[in-house]
Amino acid sequence: MSVIPLEHILILASILFVIGFVGVIVRKNTLYILMSLEVMLNAVGVAFIGAGSVWQQADGQVMFILILTLAAAEVAVGLALLLQMQTRFKSLDIDLLSKLKG
Amino acid sequence: MNVLSPLQWMFYLAALLAIVASLKVITGKNSVHSLLYLVVSLLAVAVCFYLMGAPFAAGLEVIVYAGAILVLFVFAIMMFGLGKDETLNAPKITSFRVWIGPSVIAALLLAQLVYVIDSPDIQDKLTSNVINAKQVGALLYGPYLLAVEIASFLLLAGLIAGYHFAKPTGYHDNNNSGGW
Amino acid sequence: MDESMTTLILTLLPLYPLVSFLLLISLATRLSWTVAASISVGAMVLSALSSMLVINQLSVDTPIITSQLWTWFTLSPSEEINISFYLDALSAVMIGVVTGVGLLIHIFAAAYMKEDENFTRFMAYMNLFIVAMLLLVLADNLVLLYLGWEGVGLCSFLLIGFWYQEKANVLAARKAFIVTRVGDTAMAIGLFMLFKETGLLTIADINQSANISWNVGDTQPYWIALLLLGGAVGKSAQLPLQTWLPDAMAGPTPVSALIHAATMVTAGVYLIARMHGVFLLAPEVMGYVAWVGALTLLLAGGAALVQTDIKRVLAYSTMSQIGYMMLSLGAGAFSAGVFHLMTHAFFKALLFLTAGAIILALHHQQNLYKMGGLLKRLPFEASLFTIGLVCLMALPGSSGFFSKEAIIGQLWSSETAGPTLWWCAIAGALLTSIYSCRLFFLAFLGSSRFSVPLQSSSSKLLQLSLLVLAILSVFGGLLANLLDINLAPVFAKAAIIDTSTQPDWLHTVAIATPFIGIVYAWIYYANYRVSNHKTLVESHSVLTRFCQQGLGFDCLYHYLLVKPYCLLAKFNRRDIFDQLIMLNAWYVTLCHDIFVSSQHGKLRWYAAAIGLVTLLFLLILNIDGFGSEASL
Numbered sequence: 001m002s003v004i005p006l007e008h009i010l011i012l013a014s015i016l017f018v019i020g021f022v023g024v025i026v027r028k029n030t031l032y033i034l035m036s037l038e039v040m041l042n043a044v045g046v047a048f049i050g051a052g053s054v055w056q057q058a059d060g061q062v063m064f065i066l067i068l069t070l071a072a073a074e075v076a077v078g079l080a081l082l083l084q085m086q087t088r089f090k091s092l093d094i095d096l097l098s099k100l101k102g
Numbered sequence: 103m104n105v106l107s108p109l110q111w112m113f114y115l116a117a118l119l120a121i122v123a124s125l126k127v128i129t130g131k132n133s134v135h136s137l138l139y140l141v142v143s144l145l146a147v148a149v150c151f152y153l154m155g156a157p158f159a160a161g162l163e164v165i166v167y168a169g170a171i172l173v174l175f176v177f178a179i180m181m182f183g184l185g186k187d188e189t190l191n192a193p194k195i196t197s198f199r200v201w202i203g204p205s206v207i208a209a210l211l212l213a214q215l216v217y218v219i220d221s222p223d224i225q226d227k228l229t230s231n232v233i234n235a236k237q238v239g240a241l242l243y244g245p246y247l248l249a250v251e252i253a254s255f256l257l258l259a260g261l262i263a264g265y266h267f268a269k270p271t272g273y274h275d276n277n278n279s280g281g282w
Numbered sequence: 283m284d285e286s287m288t289t290l291i292l293t294l295l296p297l298y299p300l301v302s303f304l305l306l307i308s309l310a311t312r313l314s315w316t317v318a319a320s321i322s323v324g325a326m327v328l329s330a331l332s333s334m335l336v337i338n339q340l341s342v343d344t345p346i347i348t349s350q351l352w353t354w355f356t357l358s359p360s361e362e363i364n365i366s367f368y369l370d371a372l373s374a375v376m377i378g379v380v381t382g383v384g385l386l387i388h389i390f391a392a393a394y395m396k397e398d399e400n401f402t403r404f405m406a407y408m409n410l411f412i413v414a415m416l417l418l419v420l421a422d423n424l425v426l427l428y429l430g431w432e433g434v435g436l437c438s439f440l441l442i443g444f445w446y447q448e449k450a451n452v453l454a455a456r457k458a459f460i461v462t463r464v465g466d467t468a469m470a471i472g473l474f475m476l477f478k479e480t481g482l483l484t485i486a487d488i489n490q491s492a493n494i495s496w497n498v499g500d501t502q503p504y505w506i507a508l509l510l511l512g513g514a515v516g517k518s519a520q521l522p523l524q525t526w527l528p529d530a531m532a533g534p535t536p537v538s539a540l541i542h543a544a545t546m547v548t549a550g551v552y553l554i555a556r557m558h559g560v561f562l563l564a565p566e567v568m569g570y571v572a573w574v575g576a577l578t579l580l581l582a583g584g585a586a587l588v589q590t591d592i593k594r595v596l597a598y599s600t601m602s603q604i605g606y607m608m609l610s611l612g613a614g615a616f617s618a619g620v621f622h623l624m625t626h627a628f629f630k631a632l633l634f635l636t637a638g639a640i641i642l643a644l645h646h647q648q649n650l651y652k653m654g655g656l657l658k659r660l661p662f663e664a665s666l667f668t669i670g671l672v673c674l675m676a677l678p679g680s681s682g683f684f685s686k687e688a689i690i691g692q693l694w695s696s697e698t699a700g701p702t703l704w705w706c707a708i709a710g711a712l713l714t715s716i717y718s719c720r721l722f723f724l725a726f727l728g729s730s731r732f733s734v735p736l737q738s739s740s741s742k743l744l745q746l747s748l749l750v751l752a753i754l755s756v757f758g759g760l761l762a763n764l765l766d767i768n769l770a771p772v773f774a775k776a777a778i779i780d781t782s783t784q785p786d787w788l789h790t791v792a793i794a795t796p797f798i799g800i801v802y803a804w805i806y807y808a809n810y811r812v813s814n815h816k817t818l819v820e821s822h823s824v825l826t827r828f829c830q831q832g833l834g835f836d837c838l839y840h841y842l843l844v845k846p847y848c849l850l851a852k853f854n855r856r857d858i859f860d861q862l863i864m865l866n867a868w869y870v871t872l873c874h875d876i877f878v879s880s881q882h883g884k885l886r887w888y889a890a891a892i893g894l895v896t897l898l899f900l901l902i903l904n905i906d907g908f909g910s911e912a913s914l
Contacts, residue, residue, distance in 0.1 A: 003227055004113050004154060012117045012150070016124055023128030025890045031133050031179065033886075035140050039124050042147055042167070045159075053154040058237040061159045062246050065238070068166055069253040073260030075171050079178040080267035086182050098883030 009050030016043035030085065030092045034078045041071045109224045112214055113153045119207050120146035126203060137175050138204045144168040145211055153218070155228060158235035288339045289349040291332045292367055295377070296416035298325040298332075299409040306406035313402050319392040322405035326388045326412065330381040337374045345771055346370045346486075348422060361481055368422035368486065371768040375620055376419035376552055379627045382754075383544045384412050386747040390635050391536035393741040394642065398534075404444060408540065411437035415545050419552060423484045424473050427553075431469070431517070434546050435462050441541060442533040454529040461526040465516015469553075472509030476560075479506070489559030493775070496563050503563035510557055511567060511574070518550030518604050520578045525835050527601055528585075531593040535638030538593060543600045543630035548623045551607045555616050555773075562614075562775055568698040572612025576706040579605030581833055583713030587720065588829045591648045592637050595721050599674060600630055602710060606689055609707060613699035614776050615692040617769035622685035624765070625758045629673035629682055632751040636667040639744060640725070645734045650724040657726035659736055662745065664726050666752050671722055673755045675715040675796045681758030686711065688762065690792045694784050704788070708795050715799025716806075723803070723810040 016039060023036025045064045052060015082092065089096050106114070123143035130136030144167050151160035218224050242250060302325035306318055313321070336347060350366035357363055369377070388408060395401050414433025421427035443455030473483065479502045480495060482488050496503050514520070519527035519542075530542050541547070554561060554571060561568055579602045586598035603626045610619035640656065640663050641648055657664045673682035690711070693704040828834055 003107060003109050003231075008114075008117075009154065012120070015121055016147075019121065019124045019128060021889075021893055025886050025893070027128065028886070029133070031175075031182075032128065032130075032136065035136060035175070036128055038140060038167075038171070039127060039143065042144060045163075046147060046150065049151050049154055049156045049159050052233065053156055053231065056231060056233065058233050058241045061156055061233060061238045062242050062249075064156075064159050065162065065242065066249055066253055068162060069257055071167070072171055073256045075174055076260040076264035077267065079174060080264040082178060083181060083268050092182075094885050097885060 004050075006050060006054045009054075010047060013043045013047035013050065016040075016046060019043075028093050028095060030082055030094045033094060034075065034082070037074070037078075038071060041067055041074075107223075107227070108221060109153060109218075109227050112218055112224070113150060116146045116149040116153065116211070116214060119143075119210060120150065123204075123207055133179055134176075135204075137172060137179065138201075140175075141168050141172050142204050142207045142211070144172070145208065149211055149214055149218075153228070155231045156233055158233075158238055288336055288347055292336045292347055292349045292369055292420075293351060295329055295332045295336065295367075295381075296413050296420065298328040299412040299416075301325065303406050303409040303413060306402050306409065310402055311399075315392075315396055315401060318402040318405055319396075322409050323385070323388050323392055325409060326381065326385040329412065329416070330385040333374075333377045333381040336369060337378055340369065340371065340374055340768070350422075354425070357477065357483065358481055361477075361483060363423055363425045363483060365426060366422045367420040369420060370772055371765075372552070372555055372620060372772045373419045375624055375765065375769070376548075377416060379548075379624055380412060380415045380419065380545050383627050383631045383751070384408075384415075384540060386751050387536050387540045387544065387631060387635065389743050389747040390539070390638070391534075393743040393747075394536055394638055395534060396741075400444070404441075404534065407437055407440045407444070408536070411441065411541060411546070415549070418549055422486065424476070424488075425483055427485070427556075428470070428473065431513070431549065431553075432466065434541075434549060435459065435466065435517070438462070438530070438541050438546060441537040442530045444533055444537065448532075451532040454526075454532040458526040458530045461523050462516045465513045465523050465550075467512075468509045468516070469513025472506050472513065475502070475509065476506050485556060488557070489775075492559040492563055498563050498565065500563065503560050504567060507557075507561045507564040507567040508570070510553060510560070511571060514550030514553045514608075515574060516550070517553075518547050518608070519601050520550070520574050520605065520608055521581065522835070524578060524582070524601055525839060528594050528597045531591070531597050535593070535634060535641060538597070539631045539634030539638065542597060543634050544627040547600060547604055548607070548627065551604060551611065551619060551623050554608075554611045555620055558611075558616055558773060558776060561611075565698055568612050568614065570612070572609050572696075572699045572703055575605040575608025575610070575612055576703050576710075577605075578602065579609065579710040580706060580713065583710050583717065585829050585833055586717040587713065588826045590650050592641070592650050592653070592721070592725065593634075593648055595650070595717060596630070596633055596637060599633075599714065599717065600626075602714065603630065603674070606686065606707065606710065609693070609699070609703060610689040613689075613693050613696035613703070615689060615696065616773040616776055617766055618685065618688035618692060620769060621762060621765050622689055624761070625673065625681040625685040625755070628751060628758045629670045629680075629755040632666060632748065632755050633670035633674065635748055635751065636663050636670060639663045639748065640667070643736050644732055645737060647732060647734070650721065652732050653725045653730075654728040654732070655726070655730040659730065663748075666748050667726070668722065669752050669755055671718045675718045675799070676711065677796055678793060679759075681755055684759035684762045687789075687792060691784075691789065694788055708791060711792070711795045712799045712802075715796040716803045719800055719803030720807050720810065723807050728810055728812065 020036045020038075020040030020043060023039065024033050027033055027036065045067050048060040048063040048067070050060070052058065052063075085092060085097070120143050123139045123146060126139040127136045127143060130139060144163060148160040148163040148168070151157075151163055299322075302321050305321055306313065339347060347369040348366060349369075350364050352365050354363045354365050388405070391405065391408060395404050398404060411434065414430045414437055416430070418427055418430030418434060421430060439455050439459040442458050443452050445451050446455075476488065477483055480488060480491065482491065492503065516523040527542055527547070531538055533541075561571070582598045582601035582605060586595050586602065589595045589598060603622070607619045607622050607626070610616075610622060640653075640660060643660055643663070644653065647653070669680075673680040676682040676686040690704065690707050693699045693707055694701055696703075831837065
């Protein structure tokens, strides 16, 4: 039994998640969006580890490791795309990437 | 529950630091500064992990997340070559105001770390409910083996995609069909 | 051979060309000539062998072989439409002709089309045609027959327009398709009526129960027979739907031989023979059939007299020969008509293929006025062509003689025909011999009027198929008795025409007629025969031109039907029903415009939307889940 109540851990995770999400929505700079995504992924990690420690199961940490892997791959691809964007548009404004509009 | 134990104090403090640092990340104007705050935020979360009884995850958080992934960020930002607007936005006196925020929070975290390791009370409470790396490893290479394989595929895909997209001759060279 | 074996062979009979078609059409140009030719011809060899085997199994004891594959669909509780084959003497004659002549023409085509880049596609279509034709003749019900019927029409379209880069060919293909479609529509309506009146579509049942449910002269069989006649007229290129056949000569020569002479155009004849149970109940329609045949016979003969294109002469002669068959069916002489169908298939295939060989030798020169003197230059082809012409003229001893005499001999005393039509048939025979002689003189006698060096075909395949066809043409008449005996049970209900009361001079006249024609042509076309000129002047009189253009039917239809229809179509371009449908489209566009505004491509808004919706779901779930959570 962990000393810290699960509710508080989950609240922390939610706050971090929402901060990250707000960052994704409000920032126009793609680099900041990527960083906000990291914050969001991290928040999910907090939730998993917290749950794992409350129930004394290692699964939570396993999930965290998987999330870590995901984050690493995502950052690699995301940053590479960012470099492309920089060479093509000379800008990192995400709103420039609106060619997909109907 | 009315009286908070030192461990809980430590946890809430680390959580607060993580939240503050995250807020600074998304509100920052200079990308390098934001990145520094992100590192701090991750470190704070690592402290939380440690206090939750997951030292292995805390270590990974520091080594892989704050250590490796964010260094990737730094490299990428260096490759962009800071634009004019960014340099203008950067404060003229780069010495003090840039590192004061992160370093204050980092110092707080350091203090916490030292205190936690030093305090026998907290150590006692922690050792009772720690999930160590051995348990995680046994689970990871037991029931979750398939997930590990898939994760390795994901990393490989990330590697290939990163290499493919980041090739410098993407746009101007017509012979190269790389890019998106 | 036991019964199940026979059934199996019958079942597989149309399958070989189908498999070959699928192979060729899917592998297309990847196949070399050798492979493609051996696949398609091999399939035909298998088909021909199996048809010979199953025909051999037919006897007095087993007059019918059936093979039911599966139920296609169920129309009413009592009537199931099956995919099943029905072989009796009549369809046996047809599959014999289709696979036999088809095989020879395939062999010829493999050699003839060797240089064509789309050779594989050509052979594939030829195979598909054989499949459709076999379905048509083997069908045990009218729906399956109709499937084959339409399949034949489709293949005809594909093959006439085979060289689709040339506009004339495409137009000819379109014309053939549309004109035959007119007949097909009539036939489809006929089938609907038939089903409505009898509830039956299985051919054998209809023929059996027709005179139970109706009396001779009732209105229902009258209309049904008339509508079926419409279909037959369209497919067999009889008046008034005959205009497509001469134009269909635009296709490659083997196509003309296979489709427009030997097999497909006889489908109409087959249909009437097959449905004789209905036709016999409508003597008026039988009369119409006879008159349609007679008129086509005369008009086509007249048009054939003045054509300059060798293939068009043969096309018109096909029309007139099918006129004979129709005349014979209309007179009630069914087996004579079917017999003529068979012999005609032999000699007309021979004529067309030889013409193809000649055209090939002359570097695709089809104009008769630019031939001449070929008897000495191409002796092999010329002698085979002569054999074909002799059969066409029905000179004594040839196969055409037996079949045509069988028809003419029964016309005089037939109830539905009579002396008038007899005289028509005689006049037709006279015309036939005259235009045949003209063709012969122009092409083979006189001096050479072409400037190109002859390119004699040395292909053994080509010569082999021609030789076999020639032998069939000469000796096909020997099958007369065999055919008569076997076909008699099929047409048991047709009244036997009593020929004993006929005057004696009828036969003499009938036999003498072709010779009169030859003598007349010998004198009248003397300058074609002995011409020493390098060029011949074509006649340009009004009458000649009128006959050349198919007796004005094309012109008439153009102004009477095509033009007004096009005008109507143009006038009603934005027709009112279209507008109603466009309302639908407008509505869809409106919705599209509304939703497209949400597709602005701004990633951050998409993310926000995802967040919002997630929140909404969480809310909904929570409203639902609060109570249960509290109880935990």
